[in-house]
Amino acid sequence: MTLAARAFTQLATWPDLTEAEPSCGTGRALRSPQSEIVHFHSDSTVDLHLTARAIRRFQAHLTGSAAVRLVPDSPWVTLRLDGNGEVELLMTLVSLALYAHHARPVPGDAPHTECNDHQRAVLSRENLGGG
Incomplete structure (x- = not known):
């Protein structure tokens, strides 16, 4: 089982999340009653609808991880x-x-x-001054 498949299986058991068709049309998605939350696009790539406010609040932490990529003006990571x-x-x-x-x-x-799956200008931590 891939890491993405394992993560999806685990998250699908959370009471606030239900499986849904991703609005981007790629992969599998989980959503809350309020919004789509996560898109699994491949065996190793996930887009997460974090919200613009949460990204601003935690940007330094997010850009400190080599695993995280941000797209300018996107509420997704x-x-x-x-x-x-x-x-x-x-x-x-x-x-x-x-x-x-x-x-x-x-x-x-x-x-x-x-989501970011269709975006091209992905900022890495290096591009944001994180190292």
């Missing part, structure tokens, strides 16, 4: 699953995303914002 540490990071970020989506709505965090 892309995570590369290369090991168990990244799966654990994904679980933490999904918890954060669920919390962020349960909080009061914020302009710019529209529920149908396209």
Whole structure:
């Protein structure tokens, strides 16, 4: 079983998440009652709808991880699953995303914002000054 398949199976048991068709049309998705939360695009690439506010708040931490990629002005983060540490990071970020989506709505965090799978300008931590 791949890391992504294992993570998907584990997250699919969470009570706030249900399997859904990804709005981008690629892979598998899980959503909360409020929004799509995570898209599994391949055996190692996941897009997570963290919200723009949460990304701003945790940007320094997010860019400190080589596994995380940010796209300018996107409320989604892309995570590369290369090991168990990244799966654990994904679980933490999904918890954060669920919390962020349960909080009061914020302009710019529209529920149908396209994930990063179709974006080209991905910023790595190096591009953001993180090393």
